[in-house]
Amino acid sequence: QVQLQESGPGLVKPSQTLSLTCTVSGGSISSGSYYWSWIRQPAGKGLEWIGRIYTSGSTNYNPSLKSRVTISVDTSKNQFSLKLSSVTAADTAMYYCARGYNNYLPGMGVWGQGTTVTVSS
Amino acid sequence: QTVVTQEPSLTVSPGGTVTLTCASSSGAVTSGSYPSWFQQKPGQAPRALIYSTSNKQSWTPARFSGSLLGGKAALTLSGVQPEDEADYYCLLYYGGALVFGGGTKLTVL
Numbered sequence: 001q002v003q004l005q006e007s008g009p010g011l012v013k014p015s016q017t018l019s020l021t022c023t024v025s026g027g028s029i030s031s032g033s034y035y036w037s038w039i040r041q042p043a044g045k046g047l048e049w050i051g052r053i054y055t056s057g058s059t060n061y062n063p064s065l066k067s068r069v070t071i072s073v074d075t076s077k078n079q080f081s082l083k084l085s086s087v088t089a090a091d092t093a094m095y096y097c098a099r100g101y102n103n104y105l106p107g108m109g110v111w112g113q114g115t116t117v118t119v120s121s
Numbered sequence: 122q123t124v125v126t127q128e129p130s131l132t133v134s135p136g137g138t139v140t141l142t143c144a145s146s147s148g149a150v151t152s153g154s155y156p157s158w159f160q161q162k163p164g165q166a167p168r169a170l171i172y173s174t175s176n177k178q179s180w181t182p183a184r185f186s187g188s189l190l191g192g193k194a195a196l197t198l199s200g201v202q203p204e205d206e207a208d209y210y211c212l213l214y215y216g217g218a219l220v221f222g223g224g225t226k227l228t229v230l
Binding site: 037039046047048049052060062063064096101105106107108109110111112113114 | 122155157159161166167168169172173178210212214217218219220221222223224
């Protein structure tokens with residue numbers, strides 16, 4: 001049973017870079033044909049897809065965030081990561097990582113519990 | 122960017138049937154949009170219910186079903202239970218990009 005766990009600083013200063021890591025347990029991040037996503041949710045609001053990475057390393061990003069987002073994978077650590085640069089208060093949210101479906105089917109079948117990030121000086 | 126629209130709120134009686142829909146500003150939703158549905162209860166992470174239009178997760182109750190209806194994706198709950206009160210989100214695929222709907226708050230009353 002694959003499980004995902006987000007980790008990273010809970011407080012980031014404006015204009016700095018938000019960095020989060022998702023650790024995969026219960027299975028190898030390299031096995032199967034999955035993509036791995038980041039999603040965020042401001043308090044009291046809806047979900048926003050940030051981007052995803054294939055196990056091969058190729059990525060897709062939300063066009064509205066593309067200029068500030070980098071998603072990478074470290075198969076040796078069974079982790080994938082999110083970097084969001086030049087953050088503002090609008091980036092304050094719960095951040096989730098998730099795994100898609102085998103054979104690269106779109107969607108998110110397994111979610112982490114989420115981690116709260118606040119952007120404030 | 123494409124906008125995905127859901128009913129902001131719906132109310133259903135226990136034991137009743139309700140259909141939530143998911144529309145795309147770019148046109149009809151098709152199987153190629155790979156519609157997914159998620160349930161989120163307060164203080165919890167979203168939980169996947171349906172993927173690729175109508176496929177259920179192993180934990181998805183039988184009363185939940187997904188389909189395409191009149192150019193939209195649809196999630197139907199038949200025999201609604203009090204524990205089904207939650208926010209529901211759809212997700213559509215646009216050739217590499219994914220877009221969530223704004224969510225439907227389902228009240229069981």
